[in-house]
Amino acid sequence: MKTLYFVSLVALAGLVGCAEIATLHCGNVNEYAFGERAGQAGRSKAALQSEIATCAATEHPLDERRVMAGYEAGRLAYCSPEGAFRTGQAGLSIRPVCTAGERAGMGRAHRLGQQDRELQVRVRSLTGERRELREARAALGPDDDAEARRLGDEISRLTRRIERLEDRRLLLSLFDG
DSSP: OHHHHHHHHHHHHHHHHHHHHHHHHHHTOOHHHHHHHHHHTTOOHHHHHHHHHHHHTSSSOOOHHHHHHHHHHHHHHHTSHHHHHHHHHTTOOOOTTSOHHHHHTTHHHHHHHHHHHHHHHHHHHHHHHHHHHHHHHHTOOTTOHHHHHHHHHHHHHHHHHHHHHHHHHHHHHTOOO
C-alpha cells in the first residue's frame, strides 16, 4: 500500500511539474518565431498543433494564427533548395511537410548537402590523422631524420588531400539551387 501511495505521489508531482513547464514555456513564446522555427525544422503541423493545444490548457494560450503564419514562412524556407541542402548537410532525410512541387526542386540540393557532409567528415578524419602525424614527428629524437622526412612527406600528402576536399566543399556551397 505504501508503494502505491508513493508511486501516486511521484506521478502527481510529475504531472504538476509538466504543467508548470508548459505554463513557463507557453508564457515566454514569440508565437511567430516559434512557428517559424518549427517550420524550418520540417516539423509536422500536427506536432505543432499539439503544442498549441497544450498551451491552450494553460493561462498563456498561443495565438494560433501567428504560430501558423510563422510555421508557413519556416516551412517554405525548409522546402526550398537551400533548406534541402542544409537538411542534407545535417545528415537528415527530407520530411513529408513539402508539397510535391516543392519536393521536385529539393532532390538535387539535398544530395549536394549530403555530399558536403561526407566531405566534411573526411576532412575531419584526415585532419585528425595529420595532427597525430605531427605529434609523432615532434616526439622523434635527433637521430630519426629518415622517419622525420617520411612523416613530413605524409603530412604534406594529407595537407594536399584536405585542401582538395575543402575546394570540393567550396564548389558544392556555390550551388544555386
